Amino acid sequence: MEKNRTSQTNNSTGANSGGRSLGRLILQLRRLERRPQTFGSAGPLTPSEIHTIEAIGTEGGILMSELAGRLEITKGAVTQLIVRLEAKDLVARSPHPEDSRGTLISLTAKGKEAHTAHEEVHRAFYEQLQEQLTEQEIEVFDTCIDKLVTFLKK
Known part of the structure; x- marks a missing residue:
């Protein structure tokens, strides 16, 4: 007992x-x-701005609706973010070549630089983590993060 x-x-x-x-x-x-943090020559960017840049990616244009889906936010919120990023010369809008109602968003050269700098921050963080944890601890850490993210999405 x-x-x-x-x-x-x-x-x-x-x-x-x-x-x-x-x-x-x-x-x-x-x-x-x-x-806010500075990424390359982009100047200070809020986390929502840099994560929008990350979601747009460097491979080409993305529809506003697809971007909203990736970020799991409304189209209106995406529009506000895009307006701010356009003012900072980090993104550009262009008409969709096949659908006149669609607008494609792509990164400018400055936006691509910010994207690369953000990836470098993540890489450096993970390298520091690897210096402090064993390989087994990193596997457990990754598994726990995946489970936490899944749990928080419920």
Whole structure:
């Protein structure tokens, strides 16, 4: 009976600790989400702006509706982001060649530079992580992140 009570206490303590850790992670992510960063010559960009650039990608034009789907936001929100990015000369709009109702969004040279700089930030972060974790810990980390993202999408 005493062993069972100890096991329950340990599980409860582990859950509380995990909850606190998750809470700290979410708070830190929220702080990062508000802080603009500079990527190449693009100047300061908010996380939503650089993630829009990332979602557009460097391979060519993307429809506004497809971009909204990739970012999981409304077309109106995408339009607002595109207006800001156009003002910074990071994206360009062009008419769709086959559908007169469609507008394609693509990165300018400056936008592509910001995209490359953002990828470099991610690569450098992952390299730093690899220096601090074993290969097995990285596999567990990746699995946990995938599961957390799936859980948060529910």
